[in-house]
Amino acid sequence: MKTTIREIYKETEKYLNNEVVLEGWIRTSRSSKTFGFLELNDGTFFKNIQIVFEESLENFKEVEKLPLSSSIMVKGILVPTPEAKQPFEIKASEIEIEGYSTADYPLQKKRHTFEYMRTIAHLRPRANTFNAVFRVRSILAYAIHKFFQERGFVYVHTPIVTASDAEGAGEMFRVSTLDFHNIPMNDKKEIDFTKDFFGKETSLTVSGQLEGEAFALAYKDIYTFGPTFRAENSNTARHAAEFWMIEPEIAFADINDDMQLAEDMMKYIIKYVMENAKEEVEFFNSFVDKGLIERLENVVNSDFGRITYTEAVELLQKSGEEFQYPVEWGMDLQTEHERYLSEKVFKKPVFVVDYPKEIKAFYMRLNDDGKTVAAMDLLVPGVGEIIGGSQREERLELLEQKIIENGMDPEDYWWYLELRKFGGTKHAGYGLGFERAVMYITGMTNIRDVIPFPRTVKSAEF
Amino acid sequence: MKTTIREIYKETEKYLNNEVVLEGWIRTSRSSKTFGFLELNDGTFFKNIQIVFEESLENFKEVEKLPLSSSIMVKGILVPTPEAKQPFEIKASEIEIEGYSTADYPLQKKRHTFEYMRTIAHLRPRANTFNAVFRVRSILAYAIHKFFQERGFVYVHTPIVTASDAEGAGEMFRVSTLDFHNIPMNDKKEIDFTKDFFGKETSLTVSGQLEGEAFALAYKDIYTFGPTFRAENSNTARHAAEFWMIEPEIAFADINDDMQLAEDMMKYIIKYVMENAKEEVEFFNSFVDKGLIERLENVVNSDFGRITYTEAVELLQKSGEEFQYPVEWGMDLQTEHERYLSEKVFKKPVFVVDYPKEIKAFYMRLNDDGKTVAAMDLLVPGVGEIIGGSQREERLELLEQKIIENGMDPEDYWWYLELRKFGGTKHAGYGLGFERAVMYITGMTNIRDVIPFPRTVKSAEF
Numbered sequence: 001m002k003t004t005i006r007e008i009y010k011e012t013e014k015y016l017n018n019e020v021v022l023e024g025w026i027r028t029s030r031s032s033k034t035f036g037f038l039e040l041n042d043g044t045f046f047k048n049i050q051i052v053f054e055e056s057l058e059n060f061k062e063v064e065k066l067p068l069s070s071s072i073m074v075k076g077i078l079v080p081t082p083e084a085k086q087p088f089e090i091k092a093s094e095i096e097i098e099g100y101s102t103a104d105y106p107l108q109k110k111r112h113t114f115e116y117m118r119t120i121a122h123l124r125p126r127a128n129t130f131n132a133v134f135r136v137r138s139i140l141a142y143a144i145h146k147f148f149q150e151r152g153f154v155y156v157h158t159p160i161v162t163a164s165d166a167e168g169a170g171e172m173f174r175v176s177t178l179d180f181h182n183i184p185m186n187d188k189k190e191i192d193f194t195k196d197f198f199g200k201e202t203s204l205t206v207s208g209q210l211e212g213e214a215f216a217l218a219y220k221d222i223y224t225f226g227p228t229f230r231a232e233n234s235n236t237a238r239h240a241a242e243f244w245m246i247e248p249e250i251a252f253a254d255i256n257d258d259m260q261l262a263e264d265m266m267k268y269i270i271k272y273v274m275e276n277a278k279e280e281v282e283f284f285n286s287f288v289d290k291g292l293i294e295r296l297e298n299v300v301n302s303d304f305g306r307i308t309y310t311e312a313v314e315l316l317q318k319s320g321e322e323f324q325y326p327v328e329w330g331m332d333l334q335t336e337h338e339r340y341l342s343e344k345v346f347k348k349p350v351f352v353v354d355y356p357k358e359i360k361a362f363y364m365r366l367n368d369d370g371k372t373v374a375a376m377d378l379l380v381p382g383v384g385e386i387i388g389g390s391q392r393e394e395r396l397e398l399l400e401q402k403i404i405e406n407g408m409d410p411e412d413y414w415w416y417l418e419l420r421k422f423g424g425t426k427h428a429g430y431g432l433g434f435e436r437a438v439m440y441i442t443g444m445t446n447i448r449d450v451i452p453f454p455r456t457v458k459s460a461e462f
Numbered sequence: 463m464k465t466t467i468r469e470i471y472k473e474t475e476k477y478l479n480n481e482v483v484l485e486g487w488i489r490t491s492r493s494s495k496t497f498g499f500l501e502l503n504d505g506t507f508f509k510n511i512q513i514v515f516e517e518s519l520e521n522f523k524e525v526e527k528l529p530l531s532s533s534i535m536v537k538g539i540l541v542p543t544p545e546a547k548q549p550f551e552i553k554a555s556e557i558e559i560e561g562y563s564t565a566d567y568p569l570q571k572k573r574h575t576f577e578y579m580r581t582i583a584h585l586r587p588r589a590n591t592f593n594a595v596f597r598v599r600s601i602l603a604y605a606i607h608k609f610f611q612e613r614g615f616v617y618v619h620t621p622i623v624t625a626s627d628a629e630g631a632g633e634m635f636r637v638s639t640l641d642f643h644n645i646p647m648n649d650k651k652e653i654d655f656t657k658d659f660f661g662k663e664t665s666l667t668v669s670g671q672l673e674g675e676a677f678a679l680a681y682k683d684i685y686t687f688g689p690t691f692r693a694e695n696s697n698t699a700r701h702a703a704e705f706w707m708i709e710p711e712i713a714f715a716d717i718n719d720d721m722q723l724a725e726d727m728m729k730y731i732i733k734y735v736m737e738n739a740k741e742e743v744e745f746f747n748s749f750v751d752k753g754l755i756e757r758l759e760n761v762v763n764s765d766f767g768r769i770t771y772t773e774a775v776e777l778l779q780k781s782g783e784e785f786q787y788p789v790e791w792g793m794d795l796q797t798e799h800e801r802y803l804s805e806k807v808f809k810k811p812v813f814v815v816d817y818p819k820e821i822k823a824f825y826m827r828l829n830d831d832g833k834t835v836a837a838m839d840l841l842v843p844g845v846g847e848i849i850g851g852s853q854r855e856e857r858l859e860l861l862e863q864k865i866i867e868n869g870m871d872p873e874d875y876w877w878y879l880e881l882r883k884f885g886g887t888k889h890a891g892y893g894l895g896f897e898r899a900v901m902y903i904t905g906m907t908n909i910r911d912v913i914p915f916p917r918t919v920k921s922a923e924f
Binding site for chain 1: 466468485486487488504505506531532533535560561562563564567568582583584585587588593596597599600601603604607611614615616617618619620621622623624625626635636637638639640642643645653659660661662664666673676677679680681682683688689691693695703704706713714856877878880881882883884885886887888913914915917919920921922923924
């Protein structure tokens with residue numbers, strides 16, 4: 001019967017000693033005069049299945065010369081192989097060639113650098129490492145939806161094209177249909193965006209939070225999961241111009257509820273991936289990041305630490321550690337500080353809360369001390385910051401004042417302010433960079449290697 | 463105990479005659495001298511819960527004057543009300559005011575037009591119709607993920623910013639960080655896109671299909687679910703500039719497998735929404751579209767029809783019906799024809815297959831007749847086309863030729879062509895416009911009313 005490699009590994013008993021039909025791609029091939037072996041992968045499972053074919057096969061000569069990645073249909077009996085590494089193999093009675101490959105197929109047996117693999121992003125999911133990465137990416141995405149939907153959160157598609165700047169921080173991509181050869185100008189010698197598609201200046205969103213807040217104040221619990229964009233000119237292993245973000249927002253909730261949600265979510269999604277991508281996680285643990293499983297289990301099994309920013313600063317100052325950036329109250333914590341806190345002090349994930357208001361965004365709620373805001377970052381061993389969130393300023397006058405202090409125009413935020421006017425409540429939320437989460441769970445260290453077709457400075461291939 | 467309105471409706475027995483604590487927003491309010499009623503909604507459930515409060519309440523005077531949409535915490539006993547319309551109500555012992563609203567709150571009891579509601583998109587999810595729409599949207603999105611993930615499909619995030627044009631059809635938004643006051647030019651007086659962020663001309667994607675194919679040829683079964691964009695200057699009830707699309711792609715599969723998948727998916731997701739958004743679907747059936755539930759049940763319970771384009775044309779020509787657009791072989795079917803086929807002829811969803819090659823995209827597989835391609839559209843009663851798909855041309859030479867015939871440059875599609883060179887297989891896929899699906903399942907007739915913050919010609923508010 002027609003089946004898949006996943007099916008055969010999951011329900012071996014059902015298929016053993018029966019005839020099966022598989023379709024897939026040849027991963028490796030070797031043969032002698034009278035018989036040959038193929039490793040077949042059909043994309044449904046991380047592991048391959050071994051195909052044995054013998055001289056008696058009608059097209060033996062043709063099959064043994066098939067270039068790697070040729071696609072075939074195999075019919076044969078699944079037999080146990082108690083003496084071999086693999087638990088079973090297929091004795092082929094028929095092999096039909098579906099699509100030929102060529103001798104210059106780029107993914108030959110030898111190892112390639114990740115840099116090279118980026119130049120063949122259309123083929124790299126056929127290689128073990130990337131096959132594992134992108135299946136984990138898919139399963140992780142589903143785990144996130146599952147977590148929130150099971151808790152009754154409403155999934156909101158916040159807009160991608162936007163006329164506002166959620167962070168008030170610039171670095172946005174402009175979206176336009178204006179003719180670049182002939183940009184229209186108005187009387188004041190300004191660009192006449194009324195002629196543009198949307199009738200105003202528009203950009204790609206950097207965050208769906210503000211719109212998410214509007215929905216949280218209708219549904220109580222919501223989340224977004226969509227692409228966001230930063231036109232940041234930083235060519236690092238952790239920055240991409242296009243990345244996906246998850247932003248839950250919860251009403252009738254404060255910063256402590258927010259941290260609890262983040263902790264529950266992290267545990268849930270890691271556990272889900274470990275259970276549903278077992279083979280992939282084991283592969284990463286063996287070949288990409290030796291301590292991976294231990295680190296992930298530590299996250300699932302420990303209560304996350306909590307410390308205020310002020311306590312953290314004192315602790316870092318007294319640590320005796322020589323940091324590249326000396327620690328001082330009022331500064332933003334650097335990755336070296338974040339990692340020291342989670343790896344050396346807590347040895348587990350830790351929330352740092354109540355940051356100086358000057359280094360945080362305008363919408364974060366001012367604490368009673370007048371100096372800090374109810375912001376939280378989740379720091380994890382091996383990475384540093386993975387989640388950033390806050391309780392939102394629900395007090396209309398304070399928010400309005402903050403907008404003005406930040407040199408922004410309250411009129412641009414009329415609807416955001418109205419959320420505080422018409423039955424506002426305390427509410428909070430956070431952002432999880434999806435690619436950071438994929439990197440964390442796979443041990444991959446370059447963001448370009450966890451995005452199917454990455455977009456970075458000077459690169460938008462495929 | 464602290465709970466939600468959803469919990470109370472789902473597990474009434476557990477809460478009845480016990481003290482409960484709820485937080486939510488006041489939907490309606492009326493009172494006499496000694497007592498009052500509030501309808502409270504907390505966003506977790508479509509229905510409200512009635513709160514009875516009496517003079518004995520410490521802040522009775524204040525509570526009875528609270529403007530609509532004020533947010534409150536209520537403590538009280540949940541009591542059965544066998545003689546009333548609603549099954550139970552809460553006798554409040556304490557009401558705490560969390561956030562005041564004002565008398566000019568725009569959503570007063572009177573009905574507003576959908577047009578007006580679009581101007582208050584930040585508040586409209588608090589109104590019944592839109593609350594139902596956006597919860598259905600969320601549940602439908604999850605149903606789609608669930609359907610594909612349960613079948614082992616890999617979810618792929620195809621790129622949003624792209625340097626290629628998947629449809630070869632133009633109408634794209636440009637993405638740029640160039641200074642519009644000073645567009646750089648090269649020696650040949652062309653725009654110098656090497657100076658742009660990505661080092662080349664880039665736009666917003668119109669489809670993730672081509673990249674999806676690359677992943678299907680590694681994983682066998684994949685799907686995309688992400689935003690897509692059309693800079694089309696059409697101001698209709700069915701067009702938005704930004705919309706979400708689902709694009710599954712399956713390898714070792716032909717056009718018949720493709721149709722089977724589409725049929726299975728449609729039935730699954732409709733069933734899931736009917737089961738998991740029961741109250742919302744009933745509301746739509748009563749107040750938005752009287753025949754809705756019957757129509758949806760018909761989809762779930764019938765085998766979809768199948769007819770070739772050529773048969774469909776003959777059938778329409780012989781129908782005796784007077785169409786605005788007379789039917790002729792070679793033309794694209796119009797909505798009037800599509801609706802006639804599904805509503806009058808089949809009275810259920812119907813696939814039309816094998817369209818003339820001239821009216822379909824370059825990547826669709828040429829049939830043996832040399833005149834048609836293996837394309838399919840799914841037509842549904844009440845709407846017309848909801849899904850479009852095809853088997854893809856897997857034969858390298860034919861595909862290359864088609865690209866040239868379409869005036870495109872094969873070099874721009876080098877990687878797409880390589881998918882046919884290195885072990886191509888027969889494969890197929892389709893696209894489902896997510897908003898069309900939401901409209902179909904809710905009965906809403908304007909796409910602006912099923913997108914949280916719609917983007918259309920001359921409009922990108924919020």
